[in-house]
Amino acid sequence: MPRSTKNKHQEKSEATRRKLFAAALRVFLRDGFEAARIEDIAAEAGFTRGAFYAHFPSKEDLFFALVEQEMQKHLTRLRTELENCTDEASRLLAFRNHYATRSPLRAWSILILEFKLYAIRHPRIRAQLVRSYRSIREKLKVESLWQSAFCGVKGDSGEKELLHAALNGLVLQRAYDPSSISAAQMASLLGSLFDCIVGSKLPQPKP
Template sequence: MSDSKIISEPPAANSGKQRRTKKTRQELLRSARAIFAREGFEHARLEDIASKAGKTRGAFYANFKDKEDVFFAIFEENIDRDIEELNRLLLGLPTIEQRTQALADYLSKLSKDRERILLNLEFKLYAIRHPRKRKRLADLHGVMRLRSSMPELNRLIPLLREHSTKTKLTDSLVICAIVDGLSLNHLFDPEVLDNQVLTHYLNLFMREFLSGNSRGINKNEVVTLAK
C-alpha cells in the first residue's frame, strides 16, 4: 500500500470557503448596483466596482465575466427576491381582485426604488445604443422576465396558462414598459406624479390589463387606460 495520501479539505473548510466566496460575490453585487446607478451602465468601470467593495480586479473576474454578466446577476437576484415575496403575497389571498390589488401594490413599491429603476433603464439604454448586442440582451432579458413574472400572473388568471410563449413575453414586456414609464416620470417630477398618483395608475393598469387578458382588450378599454 502506498504511503502517499490524498489530501483534501475537510467539509468545514469547504463550507467556510463557500461562505467567503458567496460573501465576496454579494459585496461585488452591492457595489455594482451603486456604481451603475450613480455613473450609468456604460461609464461604470470594473475597477471602481471592485474598489468600492474592497476587492481586487482579480476578485471581480473570479465571479463575473464582464459588466453585462454582473448586471444580469443583479437582475436575477431581483427576480429571485420578487418571486419569493410575491409567492407569499398572492398565495395567501383567495380572490382575483385581492391578488390584483396585491400585485399592483407590489409594482408600486418597486416603482419607488430609485436604484432599481435607474439600473433597469440604464441597461435598456445600453442595449438600444448598441444594436449588435440589443437582440442578445433583449432575448436574455425576455427569458428572465418569462421565468419570473408569468407564474404570478398564472395564479391571478388561470387562462393565462394556455397562452403562447410569445404572448406571455409580450404581456411581461408591457408590464415592464408601464412600470418603467411611470417610475421614470415619478423620479423626474415627484411633486406632480407623487406616490398616491403613481399607485392609482398602476392599480388602474393592472385591473385593465388582467381583465383584458381574460376577455380581449378592446378599443374602449385602451382609451380608458390612456386617460
C-alpha cells in the same frame, strides 16, 4: 487537497463574489450602468480591481448576473405574496398593489431602463439580454403568475407590456421631473390602468 480546505476556499470565494455583487448593486443603482466604475465597485466591496476580474469576465457579465439575481428576488417575492392570498380577490388586490406602489424599486427600474437603452445600441448585449429575460421568465414561470392573478381568463394581447411600460415610463418621468407628477398621482394612475386592464375594458383590440 483535503476536502475541508477546498470548502474553505470555495466558501471564501463565494463570500467575495457575494460582496462584489452587493457592492455592484449599490454602485450601479447610485451611478448607473455606464458611469459605474469597476474600481468603485471593487472598492465598495473592500477589494481591488483584480478581485473583480477574478470573479467576472467583464462589467456586462456582472450586470447580467446581477439582473438575474434581482429579478429572481423580485419575482419570488411577488409569487410568495400571491400565494399567501387565500382568495382570488385578495390575490388580485395584491397584484394591483405590486404595480401601483412599486416606489421602492424606482432606482432599479431606472437602472434597467438604462441598460435596455445601452443594449439597443449594442446588438450582442441586446441578444443576451433578451435571452436572459426569457430564461428567467421561463424558470420562474412568470406567465403562470399572471394566470393565477387573473384566473387565466384571457389570452395575452400585450396588457402585461402595457402595464410595465406605463410603470417604467412614469418612474422615469418622476425621476427626471418630480414636479410633473406626484407619487400619489402616479400610484392612482397605475391603479386605474390596472383596473382598466383587469376589467377587460382595455384589452379590446381594434376590430
